[in-house]
Amino acid sequence: MPRKPNYDRNELIERSRDLFWRRGWAGTSLKDLEAVLQMKPGSFYAAFGSKDALFKLAMEKYAVDGLDRLKRLATEYGPIKALQRFPQMVIENEEAPAKACMLSKTLLELQAHNHPLAHEANLHLLKMESQFAELFEQAQSSGEIDSAYDPQVLARRYQSDLLGLRVSAEREGVDAMAIAAEIADSLTRL
Amino acid sequence: MPRKPNYDRNELIERSRDLFWRRGWAGTSLKDLEAVLQMKPGSFYAAFGSKDALFKLAMEKYAVDGLDRLKRLATEYGPIKALQRFPQMVIENEEAPAKACMLSKTLLELQAHNHPLAHEANLHLLKMESQFAELFEQAQSSGEIDSAYDPQVLARRYQSDLLGLRVSAEREGVDAMAIAAEIADSLTRL
DNA sequence: CCCTTTATTGAGCGATCACTCAAGTATATA
DNA sequence: TATATACTTGAGTGATCGCTCAATAAAGGG
Numbered sequence: 001m002p003r004k005p006n007y008d009r010n011e012l013i014e015r016s017r018d019l020f021w022r023r024g025w026a027g028t029s030l031k032d033l034e035a036v037l038q039m040k041p042g043s044f045y046a047a048f049g050s051k052d053a054l055f056k057l058a059m060e061k062y063a064v065d066g067l068d069r070l071k072r073l074a075t076e077y078g079p080i081k082a083l084q085r086f087p088q089m090v091i092e093n094e095e096a097p098a099k100a101c102m103l104s105k106t107l108l109e110l111q112a113h114n115h116p117l118a119h120e121a122n123l124h125l126l127k128m129e130s131q132f133a134e135l136f137e138q139a140q141s142s143g144e145i146d147s148a149y150d151p152q153v154l155a156r157r158y159q160s161d162l163l164g165l166r167v168s169a170e171r172e173g174v175d176a177m178a179i180a181a182e183i184a185d186s187l188t189r190l
Numbered sequence: 191m192p193r194k195p196n197y198d199r200n201e202l203i204e205r206s207r208d209l210f211w212r213r214g215w216a217g218t219s220l221k222d223l224e225a226v227l228q229m230k231p232g233s234f235y236a237a238f239g240s241k242d243a244l245f246k247l248a249m250e251k252y253a254v255d256g257l258d259r260l261k262r263l264a265t266e267y268g269p270i271k272a273l274q275r276f277p278q279m280v281i282e283n284e285e286a287p288a289k290a291c292m293l294s295k296t297l298l299e300l301q302a303h304n305h306p307l308a309h310e311a312n313l314h315l316l317k318m319e320s321q322f323a324e325l326f327e328q329a330q331s332s333g334e335i336d337s338a339y340d341p342q343v344l345a346r347r348y349q350s351d352l353l354g355l356r357v358s359a360e361r362e363g364v365d366a367m368a369i370a371a372e373i374a375d376s377l378t379r380l
Numbered sequence: 381c382c383c384t385t386t387a388t389t390g391a392g393c394g395a396t397c398a399c400t401c402a403a404g405t406a407t408a409t410a
Numbered sequence: 411t412a413t414a415t416a417c418t419t420g421a422g423t424g425a426t427c428g429c430t431c432a433a434t435a436a437a438g439g440g
Contacts, residue, residue, distance in 0.1 A: 002416040003407045022302045026216035030398055040419050041399065047417090051398065100298055104357050108295050111360055112212045112288065122361050153368070156358075160369050164354020167294050168346075170301055171312050178343070179350050193386045193437045220428055230389050231429065237387090241428065 005047070012037050012047070017058035022097035024109050025055060025117065055106075055117055062102045063124035067131055079135035080144045084184035087162055091169040091176050099169035099176065101162075103128075129159045145190040154190070158183075195237070202227050202237070207248035212287035214299050215245060215307065245296075245307055252292045253314035260321055269325035270334045274374040277352055281359040281366050289359035289366065291352075293318075319349050335380040344380070348373075 015036050019028050030051060034044060048054040073082035073089070091099050098105070103121040110118035133155035140147040161183050169176035205226050209218050220241060224234060238244040263272035263279070281289050288295070293311040300308035323345035330337040351373050359366035 024299055027303060043418055105298050107360060108290055108298060109214055113217060157369055157372055160354040160358040161351060163357045164350040167353045168350040170297060179347055182347055233388055
């Protein structure tokens, strides 16, 4: 008996993600969302409940996609080569809404307000860090890097470097590709 | 004939800096500022002109103070030791409004809106980067590090690492001091 | 003292914020 | 086709946004 929505929910979440990623939480108004999603307020709230609820969905899609890209890279090239390629891959996409990481942007914007979305962002970052650690561990198992290192320590540092890279890539007049190459290069010396 | 203001302008700017640093640009309302500065709207606008104008002043103070701390560190310990100590110093201050860099927070928040303050933040970051490069150069002159390196390249990477560290330090459950130690340690291998 | 000049006050401006809801519309099932 | 069940519409909610300004208070110079 029901009537179907005339939109693709997944695509709406992707469009929201791109807008939130670029403009941030406070920087994205409901008018902006209505324009990009081609939805009136009533439909919007029927579909997503609130701005924050949609932001959460958008951030989840962002995190899952990032994790997927890394895993695919690891499947194709092996763990250490994946970690080497990832930084460059992440900043070279000209079509991406922003160079900086959506999770870190959200964290920095909302952490001081104790906003639940900041905590959510940190959880996604932790998941990513675990995946980094797993790849370092695999690289040790296959003898690609010295097994004396603690994979968790390597992952922690790698993620910090990646976050720094992506902030730098957001700046004008900074050769981020060169930094990415340096990060990749430093992994060959493990 | 005139009447003197009954406040210390410099202190007001410092209090504003702390609030802006912690809460960000959009996250700080005029009500917040009025509360912290103990000023009514009229006085506020007579004194500073606008929220953005005060933010600019606050950011300048932030940048100048940061530069000063680095320079004092270099005078006391020498260039390379200063660069080694700086990361730890920057994240260990518990009284600071935030661990993350105010300039990077401003850049990430406002860059996508082409807000003048984002450009301003980048200029301050460039100045800081120049100071890093100068210290690396001094370290080369005194033979502390290999002179084959390009000081600008070292400075670019150092600043990126520092920005990453400070984002990481903002997170819960991340041992930022360990990352700071690693950054410092990597400078001994130059 | 008076007078000029500036600082301070606080009610309130228009604009925008996230969001609501009653009314209208489309669709799958009976 | 009739009906039930959603989805869609868009004017409009109260709250908050950055900010203005006329009125008042205070402090120097004469």
